[in-house]
Amino acid sequence: MSCERATAETLKQSGQRLTPQRLMILSAIRHAGGHMSAAQIMEQVKESYAYIDVSTVYRTLGVLKRMHLVSETDMGLGEYRYEWVERMRHHHLICRDCDNVSLLDDSFLTGLAADILDDHGFRADIDHFAIFGLCEECQRSADTSGGKANGKAKGKEGA
């Protein structure tokens, strides 16, 4: 758990306490190789401490989220996904028909964040976006099967 020392310091400095439960939750997220659901975090922590409560997990995630140590993303799965933010920044394109998830490089969003900062003075949190839409293949299927049914949607979404 020595690798959590910096995090522990960050927590303490903002008036938060370092409890065994929090350490276990922290450790579970850090050592996972990617996104996790709250249930997966629970499961992992339960291996060392069976009495952990869901509300503790969510409350801890709330704290870590507020401190921007962990990102929370709705990937359309009916549950949030949590990830340690220190790993490389990336985003996701999620097809609403076939549910395929692909990666989107952060460079696509840096421009947006810069524009918003310039024009509105607003510093956007863009760590982990999930953007829904239609992948290339599903666009083709929609065009052939739907006829001109959704003529309106055929028009441009963003362009």
Place this chain on the structure above:
Amino acid sequence: MSCERATAETLKQSGQRLTPQRLMILSAIRHAGGHMSAAQIMEQVKESYAYIDVSTVYRTLGVLKRMHLVSETDMGLGEYRYEWVERMRHHHLICRDCDNVSLLDDSFLTGLAADILDDHGFRADIDHFAIFGLCEECQRSADTSGGKANGKAKGKEGA
């Protein structure tokens, strides 16, 4: 209800049915002057039909969402907000400290959607974004109180 005729046509052409419940839900959303929660829609519909069920409201919203007639947005209030999309397209900047909500013109996001379409062939649904971050004033307060500034983001989207 004559103003719903085009919508009715759209629904029918995609194999959906036009039921009284759907008409009432449709009407409630169209005649509201902005975002509504599912509960508010329920309440409104109940004035003319007391037996409407939550699941019917959500299922109908799901259909309308999928057809891009209505947008669904997580504005950080613990419940989704729904809005008729034919009104001018717009997005929101939401400050995570002071909860202030400001408008963001659609032009900021058209470029992003175009870039994604060009490079990934993916047609992003960007009907109604809520972008979280820090407003100008709260950035200043954070800077003076010695905050470290990093971001976490939540991507949520209306289909």
Place this chain on the structure above:
DNA sequence: CTTCCTCCTGCAAACAGTTGCAGCTACAAT
């Protein structure tokens, strides 16, 4: 080491949203 204050925990109940099911209905075809 003790005291004290604040923050944290587990529990239970509440809340927003989803799902499986059996029966009903819109609506196209006849």
Place this chain on the structure above:
DNA sequence: ATTGTAGCTGCAACTGTTTGCAGGAGGAAG
């Protein structure tokens, strides 16, 4: 007008997340 059927409805049960509360523990100060 009648029929057939895909799709819709209300109900109830369920999932994921949040909240109020009373007791418990971290950790700074003495």
